Amino acid sequence: MKRSTLAAAALPAAVVLTLGLSSCAANEQTGAGSTATGSDGASSAAAELTGTLNGAGSSAQQAAQQAWIAGITGSSPDLQVNYDPQGSGAGRTQFLSGAVQFAGSDAYLKDDELTQAQTRCEGGNAIDIPDYVSPIAIAYNLEGVDDLKLSPETIAAIFDGKITTWNDPAIAADNAGVSLPATAINPVHRADESGTTANFTDYLSKASNGAWTYEPGQEWPASGGEAAQGTSGVVAAIGATAGSIGYADESQAKDLGHVQVKVGDAYVGPTAEAAAKALDEATPASGRPAGDIALDINRTPTATDAYPVILVSYLIGCTSYADAADAANVKGYFTYVTSEEGQQAAADAAGSAPLSESLRTQITTSLESIKTS
Template identity: 50%
Template sequence: MNVRKNKLVSLAALGLTAGLTLAACGGSSDNGSGDGAGSDNGGAAAAGGYAELTGNLAGSGASSTQNAQTAWTETFMGLVGAEGGDLTVTYDPTGSGTGREQFLNGEVKFAGSDAALGEEELEASTEVCNGEQAVDLPLYISPIAVVFNIEGVDSLNLTPEVIGGIFAGDITNWNDPAIAESNPDAELPDLDIVPVHRSDDSGTTENFTEYLSETAPDAWTHGPIETWPIPGGQSGDGTSGLISTVEGGNGTIGYADASQAGNLGVAAIQVGEEFVEYSADAAAKAVDVSPRAEGRAENDIVFELDRTTTEEGVYPIVLVSYLVVCGSYSDAAEGEAVKSYASYITSQEGQQLSAEMAGSAPLTQELSDEVQGVIEGISVG
């Protein structure tokens, strides 16, 4: 993990340097019209640049996006500072459920969540959103890796039924015939399986159990849930806590955003007749074949992920992490800060930085343009 952390720091520094260079070369222009800058520089030109951004902007939520949010906040603050602004942006990886709760309580001005706001949450959001509902903006697409730590085993093929059986507690040994059938060349040990789950309210858990519910309903009967439903077992708080728990044992298996898999083994997942390894491209394909969720407002962009697809090259254990923001902010300075930050994340630069830092799949140009349109429609003041 130290190697990966060093890479994280190096990439963040590179991203910050690139952002400062960009701002120094062209971001200080006084004209507020340049159409190209809106795309490349997070929409700053359309809002008059970053020079007027001041104060503190706090967000919290999904720990899956921790690496990406670290890069985004540091680089964005560098851009703001280069233009003469003085805005501090922070993101606390508390978990999706806590992030949404803090947002609805007015404790933070934006949230990250691997699960979109529910109907009751949308209704409650009008209390903190100047009478309008909040919106969900898809800004991070990433595979959920099934990570394992088994001494002597470097690769593993797992079917949905086996994964469901393991996490339900019904498959308990690594040499179980159901596992051996898909791994004829592996030397599976006579070793207890130790499933590890998230201890906090987690959108990653909800996405993972939604996948199990739809692909292996006989093995996983607990439905899609955000809070782990089975008492006991080993767990970790947040993505980093789960990874540490898996790393600390032998025979352990867990699920986490792929950006934080580190040096752990990662299973290939059966999709149709093949076993598919995770990748950003395979995760992006899963979103491409998925429809939009029905019954949402036009500016609330939420996907109904197709977990049961058998299309070639698709990795269906995927999460779409949403940036949850208000549709209206009564404080103009606060609203402009949120809009500028959200626009930067959506920009080509922001999406590329996330891809480099966290291995996420950049938004398509079409989806990016749609999200930018929603951001521009947020009212302030």
């Protein structure tokens, strides 16, 4: 068992991250919000990026945001980008109210949010841009058990409170030859509205053959268990109590044990490579506005080396901004983050799966729609 001493691992609930974007070269095109793309897909902003750009949302993206800071801070001293990882739901609420220029979210905008965004976006649309693909670790704290395998049905029963001890026959059936203690199970879930919860409950709903009876959603639906605020809160709660199990972005749960989930006849752990395999089977969500790249994940993949408990996290922005600087800054920031350079920085620091070249090509086209109203 990878047991942590989590005093240092518990991050503040709200951290403001500051980063800079690269300035334009003198020979680039000019015009508010225009960009030029280098050979690696990274953006050189056409208009000089200045002022302050504020975003809020997904706590799962926190480690990636820190990597992007390390890669580009200081390149454009006249621009400050602040990102507050207070959770996907809170980030979308702030974006839709106009409090921030962009949001980070582990769930794409719902239909009613897209309608609401037309006012916030000056008559334009809000668009979801994939920027961070990561496995959600089903993380556990169980002394003496370093290798734990679970089927989707068993995972669903654990989080629904129907399996209450670690030596339950259903757990033993997935772990032949493993000595399982009679320790009580403490399932930990998010207390706040969370895109990670939306993805985890979507997995439980679609992969458990009816064992999970709740609708997928951003609020935890089942009674019982322990609730914790944010990704860091869940990780800290699991580490603090023996017998705990919960779900969190893999990048922030590295000191805990990770469940291998059953896919077909195989068991697969949460790695970037296995997450990328699952992403290959994602399909475009239907009924989305032009430029939106929302994806639906196949939670029962055909590839038995794919890890289906993943999240595709998004940057959410407007196609139209009243302020030309906002349009230029959002476009420049989104372009850097989704570039080959930005994606590699996040992969190195957070273990995320870089976006495919074909997906980045779609993103480049979508970002051309960002303009001044």
